[in-house]
Amino acid sequence: MDDDSLYSRWEQRSEIPLFLASLVFLAAYAARVLAVSMPSVWKDVCMFTMLALWVLFAADYVVRWRLGGQRFARFARTHFLHTVVVVLPLLRPLRIVPLYDAIQHRQGEPRLSLHARVIAYASLSTLLLGFAGALAVYQQERGAPGATMKTFGDAVWWAAETISTVGYGDITPVTTGGRAIAMAMMAGGLALLGAVTGSFSSWLLQIFSRESDTKPPES
Numbered sequence: 001m002d003d004d005s006l007y008s009r010w011e012q013r014s015e016i017p018l019f020l021a022s023l024v025f026l027a028a029y030a031a032r033v034l035a036v037s038m039p040s041v042w043k044d045v046c047m048f049t050m051l052a053l054w055v056l057f058a059a060d061y062v063v064r065w066r067l068g069g070q071r072f073a074r075f076a077r078t079h080f081l082h083t084v085v086v087v088l089p090l091l092r093p094l095r096i097v098p099l100y101d102a103i104q105h106r107q108g109e110p111r112l113s114l115h116a117r118v119i120a121y122a123s124l125s126t127l128l129l130g131f132a133g134a135l136a137v138y139q140q141e142r143g144a145p146g147a148t149m150k151t152f153g154d155a156v157w158w159a160a161e162t163i164s165t166v167g168y169g170d171i172t173p174v175t176t177g178g179r180a181i182a183m184a185m186m187a188g189g190l191a192l193l194g195a196v197t198g199s200f201s202s203w204l205l206q207i208f209s210r211e212s213d214t215k216p217p218e219s
Contacts, residue, residue, distance in 0.1 A: 054089050
């Protein structure tokens, strides 16, 4: 069996468990950030869970690299999303597209059209990115001198402003870490909105073209 077959089989078998693990990672991180009065023993449990899952994600990355049969530098470039979610495991749930592909390989052909899938992927990715970004920036901004982000609700509102590129400016990060997160969310928001807009526009054009082709010629 060649490397490509081994890689594909590993991806199909591991994608769903790893996606579920990423949700557990996100939940553990959210608990540490939001549950301020949580007993220290449970905070330690959350931290241990996050570290154990990060090791799992790193091990999966190494296995994919070895099965891919490429040099590490080339693999890191050609599998950019894999590399990002290992460095920043909080973004692991954004791998919803490979998850769907893995499910479809088991269940047959996709039930949704390509355009509907792109819109669904981008919408879910936007929610996950917004929630993860709100948690991360709230952790950075909480208690910082001059911070305008007082509660997690403020962080969620700020994340919605940032991803949608509205940017009212009523709440802005003041820490270096918060501003770095803001830059990443701006880039991610533009990419996701562009995917939704482009797919929706392409879908409309196909509908109009189909109707034009089926319209009977005027006598």
